[in-house]
Amino acid sequence: MTQAPVNVTVTGAAGQIGYALLFRIASGQLLGQDVPVKLRLLEIPQAVKAAEGTAMELDDGAFPLLSGIDIFDDPKQAFEGANIALLVGARPRSKGMERGDLLEANGGIFKPQGEAINAGAADDIKVLVVGNPANTNALIAKSHAPDVPADRFTAMTRLDHNRALAQLSKKLGVPVTELKKLAIWGNHSATQYPSVQHAEVGGKAVEVDQAWLESDFIPTVAKRGAAIIEARGLSSAASAASAAIDHVYTWVNGTPAGDWTSAGVVSDGSYGVAEGIISSFPVTAKDGKYEIVQGLEIDDFSRARIDASVAELVEERDTVQKLGLI
Ligand SMILES: NC(=O)C1=CN([C@@H]2O[C@H](COP(=O)(O)OP(=O)(O)OC[C@H]3O[C@@H](n4cnc5c(N)ncnc54)[C@H](O)[C@@H]3O)[C@@H](O)[C@H]2O)C=CC1
Ligand SMILES: O=C([O-])CC(=O)C(=O)O
16 A cells, blocks of 8 residues: 555534445545545534444454544534545434525535635545535535635535436346436436436437336436435435445546446536536546536427426525525
């Protein structure tokens, strides 16, 4: 092991996604089997003890690539020197809470975390926001980190992408490895648009009937989070952790030739998506950068779906703007 450890900060470390995620990071699946990692865990004071318990278990894994674990309840310390930041901890929606209340409560988390990233993270910092509402939380964090290039802030829609792959693979009876060029557009919410418009199976265009797309595929993918909560009594955790691993691994190591993935990235106005919001797009990754796939034709059905989800993101942006959070 010659390389210096990569500092990975994980917020919400004592939560259920944290519990699934940390062991996979420690085992080398986030960055690769030759990259040592140092974990910096951030929790709220009441959950620090639980995070210490998870750290004890991480120690007990005797992971060869895990070179240290530090636990903090102060964002400034937790993000000091961070190369990768996984912002998982967020305020869940509680009974009677409106969307605006949730955005406001999360502003209290993602504003100071953005400031802490700005103040102390490493120059090559890459941020993935998982905590919901992920796209707008990422926008809040980014707004408070003016010295960090905007393209370092991303939001997770890889879980939606993986869900779409799984549903299409079942429908067509082919392994997921045969499927290429699926895309998630818009918000990580029920308005998201999982698109098969450019999808390929075994190198040929995917052909599925429109009724199945509209009444089965799209709602199944877009409402999968709620279906998991209904079945499990808890929200998706292992699949969310798995998608976070995929998102960062792809960001660092690139997408394979002839394919793309999906991620929430800062819009540059491509495809008429309001500039500056963090929206999901089909993206490729190369040399440690996610880039929006350019030049795709967008049919009328896709146009309407993309516009609807982007309208929701614009509304969220306007709400946090009014609240003075961005
Ligand atoms: N983008 C996506 O695809 C998905 C996003 N999620 C979201 O991920 C988030 C986490 O989910 P779970 O782990 O299941 O929740 P959880 O409630 O089990 O854990 C959240 C943890 O965050 C901690 N936390 C709260 N405020 C914090 C702060 N200011 N700093 C550091 N830690 C803080 C809590 O103490 C708790 O331990 C939720 O917002 C959930 O909705 C979940 C699944 C998929
Ligand atoms: O739906 C939820 O609350 C959790 C989530 O984001 C998902 O599973 O996609």
